[in-house]
Amino acid sequence: MTSSPATLDRGCDEMTDDEVTPRGHLRLVSRGNGCSPNWSQLMAQAQAGDRQAYTNLLVSITPYVRALARRALGNVADVDETVQDVLLTIHRIRHTYDPKQPFAPWLATIARRRVIDRVRVNATLAARDAALTDATLVDAATIDPTLDEPNSHDALFAAIGMLPDGQRLAVELLKIRELSLKEAAAKTGMTISALKVATHRAYKTLRRLLTTTERQP
Amino acid sequence: MSDIQALITSLGQDAKPVRRLWPPALRATLWLIFATGLIAVFACERGLHHDLAHRFERREFVIEWIGSLSIGVGAAFAAFYLSVPGRSSRWSLLPLPGLMLWLFSMGYGCYADWNRLGLQGLIPTTSFECLEFIIQTTVPLSIALLFLLRHAALVRPVSTTVFATLSVAAIAAAGQSLTHHFDTTIMVLIWHAGTTAVLLTAARLVSPRLMARLVAVPFSSR
Numbered sequence: 001m002t003s004s005p006a007t008l009d010r011g012c013d014e015m016t017d018d019e020v021t022p023r024g025h026l027r028l029v030s031r032g033n034g035c036s037p038n039w040s041q042l043m044a045q046a047q048a049g050d051r052q053a054y055t056n057l058l059v060s061i062t063p064y065v066r067a068l069a070r071r072a073l074g075n076v077a078d079v080d081e082t083v084q085d086v087l088l089t090i091h092r093i094r095h096t097y098d099p100k101q102p103f104a105p106w107l108a109t110i111a112r113r114r115v116i117d118r119v120r121v122n123a124t125l126a127a128r129d130a131a132l133t134d135a136t137l138v139d140a141a142t143i144d145p146t147l148d149e150p151n152s153h154d155a156l157f158a159a160i161g162m163l164p165d166g167q168r169l170a171v172e173l174l175k176i177r178e179l180s181l182k183e184a185a186a187k188t189g190m191t192i193s194a195l196k197v198a199t200h201r202a203y204k205t206l207r208r209l210l211t212t213t214e215r216q217p
Numbered sequence: 218m219s220d221i222q223a224l225i226t227s228l229g230q231d232a233k234p235v236r237r238l239w240p241p242a243l244r245a246t247l248w249l250i251f252a253t254g255l256i257a258v259f260a261c262e263r264g265l266h267h268d269l270a271h272r273f274e275r276r277e278f279v280i281e282w283i284g285s286l287s288i289g290v291g292a293a294f295a296a297f298y299l300s301v302p303g304r305s306s307r308w309s310l311l312p313l314p315g316l317m318l319w320l321f322s323m324g325y326g327c328y329a330d331w332n333r334l335g336l337q338g339l340i341p342t343t344s345f346e347c348l349e350f351i352i353q354t355t356v357p358l359s360i361a362l363l364f365l366l367r368h369a370a371l372v373r374p375v376s377t378t379v380f381a382t383l384s385v386a387a388i389a390a391a392g393q394s395l396t397h398h399f400d401t402t403i404m405v406l407i408w409h410a411g412t413t414a415v416l417l418t419a420a421r422l423v424s425p426r427l428m429a430r431l432v433a434v435p436f437s438s439r
Contacts, residue, residue, distance in 0.1 A: 047235050055229030062221060084224050091228045095235040096301055106303030113302075113372050 039107070044099035058087055065111045072115045077191040078122065085114045125196045159209040160202075167202035170195050241297035241304070244365045248293055249388075251361050255354060256392035263350075263396050277329070278394075281322035285391040287315025292384035293362075300366055300377045309376055312383060319387075350396065354389040 039057060046054035062083060069082040089110050097106050160171055173184040174195065181192045190198070272278050291312035298308040362381050 046232055047237060049232060049234035051229050051232045054232035055225060058225045058228060062225070080219075080221060083221055087221070087224055087228060091231070093302070096238045097303075098237065098240060098301075101303060109302035109372050 039103040040099055040101075043094065043097050043103055047094060047097070047099075058090070061090075061107060062087070064107075068108075068111050069115050069118075072119060073122075075192060077185060078118060078193065081191055081193065082115055082118045085118070086111050089114060121193065125193060125200075128196075128200055155210065156206075159206050162209060163202055163205055166190070166194075166198045167205060170198035171202045171206075174199055238301070241301055242294065245294045245297040248297075248358075248362055248365055249290060252289070252358055252388045252392075255357060256388070256395070259350065259354065259392065260396050265395055269395060272394075277322055277326055280318060281326065282391060282394050284315050284317075284319030284322055285387050285394065288312045288319055289315075289384050289388035289391055291315050292380045292387060296362070296366065296377050296380035296384060299373045299380065302372045306373070306376075309380065312380065312387075315387070350393050351389055354392055355385050358385045358388060 039061065042053045042057035042060070046057055065083050065086045066079060069079045069086075073079050073082060090107070093110070097103065160168060160176075163171065169188060170184070170190075173179045173187060174181070179187065181195055184190075184195055185192050188195070266272060273282075291314070295308045295311045298304045299306065359381075362385060366377065366381065
């Protein structure tokens, strides 16, 4: 028994969204234009250590994986990261492919799982972001008036200065210069997910640093 | 050169020969052979049930035993197939007929006990010998199963762990039926079904973290 979504074990140079079914299943469609390297054979050669066959295989499947990722993830940076995740996963578990079985269901399962993982990470980060925003609003309502004093600002900026480079950059761009995530990502070359993670870590570090400072006599 | 192109170039250069994973059916068969050997050792050590031949003449016992064995075999194959990318999720249906047979025979046994002995027939008895056997068989069986699953990609970590646990519990139950000297269905139901339920819940809770530690490339749950 093999998975049903991917129907043919063929690849083409260009795959489009049309080849991903509405349910997000991958469907490889033969275009009959002779563009199909045999993925199964290429992977068998790759398992034997053939570098050229492996490179050809990865190049050949990338548009197909990108089509699936694009279907589930709107963001270009997320799509690129997911494609890289899929390629890395394929590399690490290429020993699990059995050349007697069709290649497409094997690839489809890995790609689908990695896309789902990315969607989950994004959802978790979004929820965390929302929680942090709420916490900030609550904190603002009950804020200690002495925090408006110049010394408090100094302490905050001093703490920001002590953050690791990535975290400091994320805080400066997103919270001080108030750039959007997209703008900050374009400016730094970091992905949106990486920026969210860096900001979250920066909050935690700042909280720890400021609490330590307050406790000091 | 884009990040993806650079990655492909880098992975292509790193394409060392790899040893293919053994087919799931072969690994499942190996594990079942190991399980059979282990139970045979315990049977030799403890001795078979004093009236095993007579037990196998009873239709309900045979149905229960075959049900338990079918679950063990079916769940083992399901676990190994589900752990490999590209295999159909329909493999998870494989233990279902055995499970239905087993539950039916257990339920029927309880009903028969109740008819024969009244409420007294439903009062569970305890047997630490039974618990000891469960531990002695399930621990090595689980270790062997994890050993054979460790190189899999585990695209479905929870399903794989649940079926692996179910298989271990059912094989242990089938083995115990051959050696256990009590014959009280309700007790067997509580010990086996209860232990299986506890193990399955534990598997469900810990499988993502456990598998993340055990396998090279874990995937998230479900």
